[in-house]
Amino acid sequence: MTKPETFSKGERTRQAVMEAAHQLFVDQGYAATSMRQIADKAGLALGGIYNHFPTKESIFSEVIVAYHPFHQVVPVLKAAPGDTFEAFVRNAAKSMIAELGRRPDFIKLMFVELVEFEGKNMPNMLQTIFPQVLPLVVRFTDKQDELRGIQPFVLFRSFLGLFFSYYMTEFLLVNMPANLFPKGSLDDFVDIYLHGVLAQKELI
Amino acid sequence: MTKPETFSKGERTRQAVMEAAHQLFVDQGYAATSMRQIADKAGLALGGIYNHFPTKESIFSEVIVAYHPFHQVVPVLKAAPGDTFEAFVRNAAKSMIAELGRRPDFIKLMFVELVEFEGKNMPNMLQTIFPQVLPLVVRFTDKQDELRGIQPFVLFRSFLGLFFSYYMTEFLLVNMPANLFPKGSLDDFVDIYLHGVLAQKELI
């Protein structure tokens, strides 16, 4: 008598609504997406949605939480193996980019929230995730002896910033006409970061 | 009789409409901003707008072009002084962050466009700016002898990425509750970048 493997009818359409809404929000933004579009895409009538969600905003709230990429990214960073700082960075960067790469919708979703809900009291992606992400800074403190005495927070922030920007530009380059900007390799970025923070010593 | 210093009445209200629209788009996004709000903020009646702009979209197009931050950033990067690569990077980073800091609306405006107009054929900020930005890569090629043999494009992209992410996180941290993340200093980022790309040698 464990958790039922089969979802109830209600639960299934609830999921369908959220998935449809997620796609539309990512494609068009929040305000430009209508309840009718959501209903059509989810395959039910307009009024039926309101058996599962009280308002349009509540759908967005739940989508934000459910499709939060840190559900995948945080554990990956937390568990990235590596005896040395270098090994950790190489593994962590690769895993993080790989996980994010599976979620090309993430940036759009984050931007939609930033653009259309900033200032309103909504479950904020960044605010809700910072408490989760912050403990990861320990992984940048316990190998201090190999580094050039940079503050752990700066280490962490530059790590996230550099590789997030790699992910973001990679995403943007895909949507560019022609290859104005040649795609790069992640290894180059890892290389730059490691040379940037490690004490002068041999690198692999 | 050169260009008139005094703007005609029409030109002045035209500017007022654009400024009002810009503020509202940045605050609320495009779809969530109504023509009536724009009219109110610009201080004229709804119908009056249509003497100057044919559609709401046309207002957005012109706002995008007029408020494009690269009008300030590109020249700054192009002219950043520096005999050595290190001096150039230090000056360029500082100037770029300073210029962007004067335009906290930029990120929002870029995101609004990305979120609400991607796919539609509009004057795209990134697409129109890449041709302008691309020539700047030469500043990363003519000092190759000081560097560790990294491809110029990778140099450039990691430079932009690292410092743009610095700017963006600085922007986000301001809108954060409390100081979950301590603010950093730009110098740390410059330091990391320089160690990351320079050949092993003394740094200032």
Add this chain to the structure above:
DNA sequence: AAAATAAAAACGAACGTTCGTTCTTATATT
């Protein structure tokens, strides 16, 4: 197992409101 009852879910028309745009009329500007 069958029948009766309750609960959940789906429907689609209709509500009042707001949207972008157009139109007509009045007022400044030149």
Add this chain to the structure above:
DNA sequence: AATATAAGAACGAACGTTCGTTTTTATTTT
């Protein structure tokens, strides 16, 4: 006098939400 601009009422379409009702699913009673 001619032109450009402002005003604001009017338009139909679309918006999010509510409504009463029907249909489906689940639970209880025989």
